[in-house]
Amino acid sequence: MALVTVALGRLSQAFLLLLAMSLIGFIGIHSVGNPVFNVVNIETATPEDIRLATIALGLDQPIWRQYLVFIGNVVAGNFGTSYIYHQPAFTLMISKLPATLELACVAMLVAAPLGTALGLIAGRRPGTLFDRAVLKASVSALSIPSFWLAMMLILVGAILTGWFPSGGRGATAAFAGQEWSLITRSGAWHLALPALTLAIPNIALIARLSRSGTIEVENLDFTRFCRAKGLSPRRILLRHTLPNISMPIVTIIGLQFGAMLAFAVVVESIFSWPGVGKLLIDSIQLLDRPVVMATLTFIAVAFVVLNALVDLFHAVLDPRVRLSSQR
Amino acid sequence: MKLGPSFRLLLSTLMISIGLSGASSMQAQAQEPKGLRIATSYKLMTLDPHYANLNENTSLLSHIYERLVYQDERLELKPGLAVSWRALSDTQWEFKLRDNVRFHDGSPFTANDVIYTIERIRDVLKTPSGGFKSYVSGIKSVTAPDPLTIVVETNGKVPTLPLSFSSLFVMRRPSQGFQTTEQLNADVPPLGTGPYRFESWSSGENLKLSRNDHYWGPKPAWADVTFRVIENPSARVAALSTGEVDVADAIPARDVAGLKQRGARIASIGAARINFVQFDVARDTLPGVTATSGEAIANPFKNPLVRRALSHGLDRGILVDKILAGYGTAASQVFPAGLPGTSENLQPREPDYEEAKALLAKAGFPDGFNLTLAGPAGRYPGDAESLQAIAQSWARIGVIAQPAAAPFSVFNTKRAAGEYAVWYGGTSGEAVDIILHTLLASPDLARGTGALNFGKYRNEAFDKKLAEAEGIAVGSERNAGLAEATELVMADQPIIPLYHFHHIVGFGPRVGSYVMHPRGWTTAMQTLTATEN
Numbered sequence: 001m002a003l004v005t006v007a008l009g010r011l012s013q014a015f016l017l018l019l020a021m022s023l024i025g026f027i028g029i030h031s032v033g034n035p036v037f038n039v040v041n042i043e044t045a046t047p048e049d050i051r052l053a054t055i056a057l058g059l060d061q062p063i064w065r066q067y068l069v070f071i072g073n074v075v076a077g078n079f080g081t082s083y084i085y086h087q088p089a090f091t092l093m094i095s096k097l098p099a100t101l102e103l104a105c106v107a108m109l110v111a112a113p114l115g116t117a118l119g120l121i122a123g124r125r126p127g128t129l130f131d132r133a134v135l136k137a138s139v140s141a142l143s144i145p146s147f148w149l150a151m152m153l154i155l156v157g158a159i160l161t162g163w164f165p166s167g168g169r170g171a172t173a174a175f176a177g178q179e180w181s182l183i184t185r186s187g188a189w190h191l192a193l194p195a196l197t198l199a200i201p202n203i204a205l206i207a208r209l210s211r212s213g214t215i216e217v218e219n220l221d222f223t224r225f226c227r228a229k230g231l232s233p234r235r236i237l238l239r240h241t242l243p244n245i246s247m248p249i250v251t252i253i254g255l256q257f258g259a260m261l262a263f264a265v266v267v268e269s270i271f272s273w274p275g276v277g278k279l280l281i282d283s284i285q286l287l288d289r290p291v292v293m294a295t296l297t298f299i300a301v302a303f304v305v306l307n308a309l310v311d312l313f314h315a316v317l318d319p320r321v322r323l324s325s326q327r
Numbered sequence: 328m329k330l331g332p333s334f335r336l337l338l339s340t341l342m343i344s345i346g347l348s349g350a351s352s353m354q355a356q357a358q359e360p361k362g363l364r365i366a367t368s369y370k371l372m373t374l375d376p377h378y379a380n381l382n383e384n385t386s387l388l389s390h391i392y393e394r395l396v397y398q399d400e401r402l403e404l405k406p407g408l409a410v411s412w413r414a415l416s417d418t419q420w421e422f423k424l425r426d427n428v429r430f431h432d433g434s435p436f437t438a439n440d441v442i443y444t445i446e447r448i449r450d451v452l453k454t455p456s457g458g459f460k461s462y463v464s465g466i467k468s469v470t471a472p473d474p475l476t477i478v479v480e481t482n483g484k485v486p487t488l489p490l491s492f493s494s495l496f497v498m499r500r501p502s503q504g505f506q507t508t509e510q511l512n513a514d515v516p517p518l519g520t521g522p523y524r525f526e527s528w529s530s531g532e533n534l535k536l537s538r539n540d541h542y543w544g545p546k547p548a549w550a551d552v553t554f555r556v557i558e559n560p561s562a563r564v565a566a567l568s569t570g571e572v573d574v575a576d577a578i579p580a581r582d583v584a585g586l587k588q589r590g591a592r593i594a595s596i597g598a599a600r601i602n603f604v605q606f607d608v609a610r611d612t613l614p615g616v617t618a619t620s621g622e623a624i625a626n627p628f629k630n631p632l633v634r635r636a637l638s639h640g641l642d643r644g645i646l647v648d649k650i651l652a653g654y655g656t657a658a659s660q661v662f663p664a665g666l667p668g669t670s671e672n673l674q675p676r677e678p679d680y681e682e683a684k685a686l687l688a689k690a691g692f693p694d695g696f697n698l699t700l701a702g703p704a705g706r707y708p709g710d711a712e713s714l715q716a717i718a719q720s721w722a723r724i725g726v727i728a729q730p731a732a733a734p735f736s737v738f739n740t741k742r743a744a745g746e747y748a749v750w751y752g753g754t755s756g757e758a759v760d761i762i763l764h765t766l767l768a769s770p771d772l773a774r775g776t777g778a779l780n781f782g783k784y785r786n787e788a789f790d791k792k793l794a795e796a797e798g799i800a801v802g803s804e805r806n807a808g809l810a811e812a813t814e815l816v817m818a819d820q821p822i823i824p825l826y827h828f829h830h831i832v833g834f835g836p837r838v839g840s841y842v843m844h845p846r847g848w849t850t851a852m853q854t855l856t857a858t859e860n
Contacts, residue, residue, distance in 0.1 A: 083455065086508050166568075
């Protein structure tokens with residue numbers, strides 16, 4: 001029963017969030033400018049062309065009516081047709097999703113284990129050379145702007161050495177009805193640099209969290225008891241410390257994963273990676289409102305779902321959460 | 328996404344320094360050279376050739392579809408799917424069609440397909456872009472006396488009908504009904520007569536084509552072609568530098584030196600287009616225009632002396648040499664001199680600050696005045712930087728200009744709302760008369776003139792002269808008439824022509840030569856293989 005209440009509360013929150021987001025997004029994109037000037041060729045269009053286009057796109061209606069029409073369409077499962085590409089906005093967004101998804105997944109699959117491991121090892125013996133190196137490196141990795149990091153990786157990895165391509169997605173192959181680059185050689189090669197760009201700051205973030213957690217846990221009574229009981233340091237680290245520091249790490253992985261899905265804009269732009277982030281920024285620039293709204297809605301849903309997953313994981317990982325919800 | 332100028336500067340500086348350090352150049356070339364790979368800034372929006380009249384679409388779709396008439400590199404008309412054309416009377420044109428042309432599915436090309444194309448644009452399509460409708464709006468009826476002849480009847484005189492047909496891609500008539508844009512984007516592969524067949528398309532990513540071995544014309548050099556959409560100029564430059572692509576279009580002028588050092592070659596041509604400063608000459612008072620004291624003043628741009636003074640007080644040399652790094656031509660009219668319809672008498676002038684000051688004094692502004700100079704940022708080569716340079720030039724004659732650059736969509740919205748008094752703009756067209764018609768002719772909804780005349784400039788003598796020239800059939804007489812009309816209107820300085828920027832394309836070692844087109848199209852047909860040259 002309690003679970004149902006929690007779930008219902010959660011759902012209504014998510015619903016309100018989506019509504020607020022759609023309103024803000026709608027008004028925001030409306031106030032930037034008039035999309036008609038991007039739809040018609042402004043260098044040749046006659047005032048009559050502009051008038052007809054305005055009517056064709058429904059932009060002659062007052063903004064509140066446009067919003068109501070939009071909400072009505074969304075409820076009916078339709079985000080409208082892209083002004084620029086003349087394709088269904090939601091389909092267009094979905095077609096860009098595999099690119100972003102595999103980029104974010106690869107980046108996180110690199111960042112999460114590597115960051116956790118570095119933090120564990122560094123935090124176990126604070127003050128050693130390794131610890132100080134991890135700390136220093138993580139500070140710089142976090143303070144480097146991602147566009148600069150991306151450029152440096154292109155410079156070293158593509159232009160100077162020629163090992164990796166400088167951009168694009170490479171060859172893709174169909175799997176489960178979508179095109180993926182991870183399963184082709186050329187595609188994986190193209191994926192390397194952008195994934196690394198996304199992974200590096202996350203490695204640093206996770207390493208710092210895991211390091212400070214390790215230091216804290218290693219000084220707690222139960223680790224001392226473990227040590228006194230004669231457990232090997234490795235066993236203590238993996239079986240006792242790691243589960244205890246995993247809560248913030250799981251949280252940050254969830255949040256960062258959402259952020260990568262939504263806002264890998266800079267990296268996707270520099271590497272010409274045709275993902276959702278690039279679609280969003282292109283569409284904002286072209287004032288392609290249906291696509292912007294479809295993408296924003298997807299992002300909001302993704303964050304809500306990821307947060308729910310993170311909470312679920314907490315319950316799995318931490319017995320205290322499980323106990324408190326049973327009470 | 329547009330990245331800041333600082334980013335581009337940094338990347339280009341880096342690339343130049345790598346070039347200087349002598350690092351291996353043009354490496355990482357594909358081991359197995361197969362097709363042609365082109366990095367393009369043009370993002371194909373749709374597979375419907377009649378959806379929007381933009382270079383983005385026409386550049387790429389011209390591989391698949393063909394036109395009845397072509398414009399060559401001198402903008403002269405050349406036979407395409409039509410082998411010849413002649414005017415039967417003032418309102419009738421006859422086009423003889425090319426024999427033995429087949430669509431990609433093997434079906435023969437006939438007059439029926441041309442009729443379908445015209446009807447589709449004129450009567451069926453309701454695209455929000457609607458850019459092609461004006462080319463066929465003057466057509467009353469089209470008939471086919473035999474399968475390889477069409478007779479076009481027009482409402483009134485349309486001496487430029489062949490020129491209009493140089494913009495229309497011919498589609499095949501389906502067995503029934505008309506194809507919609509949605510159908511073309513989703514279900515039906517595009518079918519044309521062009522030198523390349525459609526293979527696959529992913530919006531915003533790539534377009535893949537393969538050679539049409541049954542093409543009627545000269546066979547294309549490359550068996551297959553991949554276009555990769557790379558909007559970021561630095562990324563295009565990087566892709567060409569690393570040999571990932573063979574051709575990259577719209578290269579920023581500042582990256583040319585670095586690319587040459589890395590072994591790439593460059594082709595460029597003055598664009599058949601104009602960038603200019605336009606004045607609002609209609610309203611009595613203007614936003615942002617004040618006396619030096621800050622008080623509101625009456626619209627100074629109504630006075631031709633002020634417009635001429637601002638033109639004299641402008642250094643086009645700085646724009647062309649510094650901002651465009653030499654890849655631009657100072658402008659005095661709407662097209663680069665030498666193209667049909669341009670005047671040899673109009674030459675870009677050196678700045679004359681003394682004369683400009685004298686003209687200002689004569690117009691009643693001995694101390695100058697203040698204005699806000701608006702313009703788009705990142706739309707045309709050198710746009711936002713030009714605002715700064717123009718403001719500096721004008722400061723020497725006492726006109727204090729406040730540059731105000733905005734993203735293109737914001738700029739357009741504000742200009743349409745009348746928030747600007749004087750602004751930077753740009754336009755292009757198939758021919759001189761089209762630009763004169765839309766940019767400088769008096770705004771007239773019924774006649775469709777002056778669509779870009781946002782300054783509401785009116786000059787009856789010019790309108791008359793232009794209409795006369797437009798009534799003459801395409802040829803030297805018409806060109807002379809257009810040149811005269813241009814001279815007449817430029818004397819009044821309703822706009823200040825700034826420059827014709829150059830289209831710049833870079834190409835790698837696998838490409839032998841690249842022929843630029845002043846309209847700025849990027850096609851595989853413009854390239855030859857290295858061995859062929």
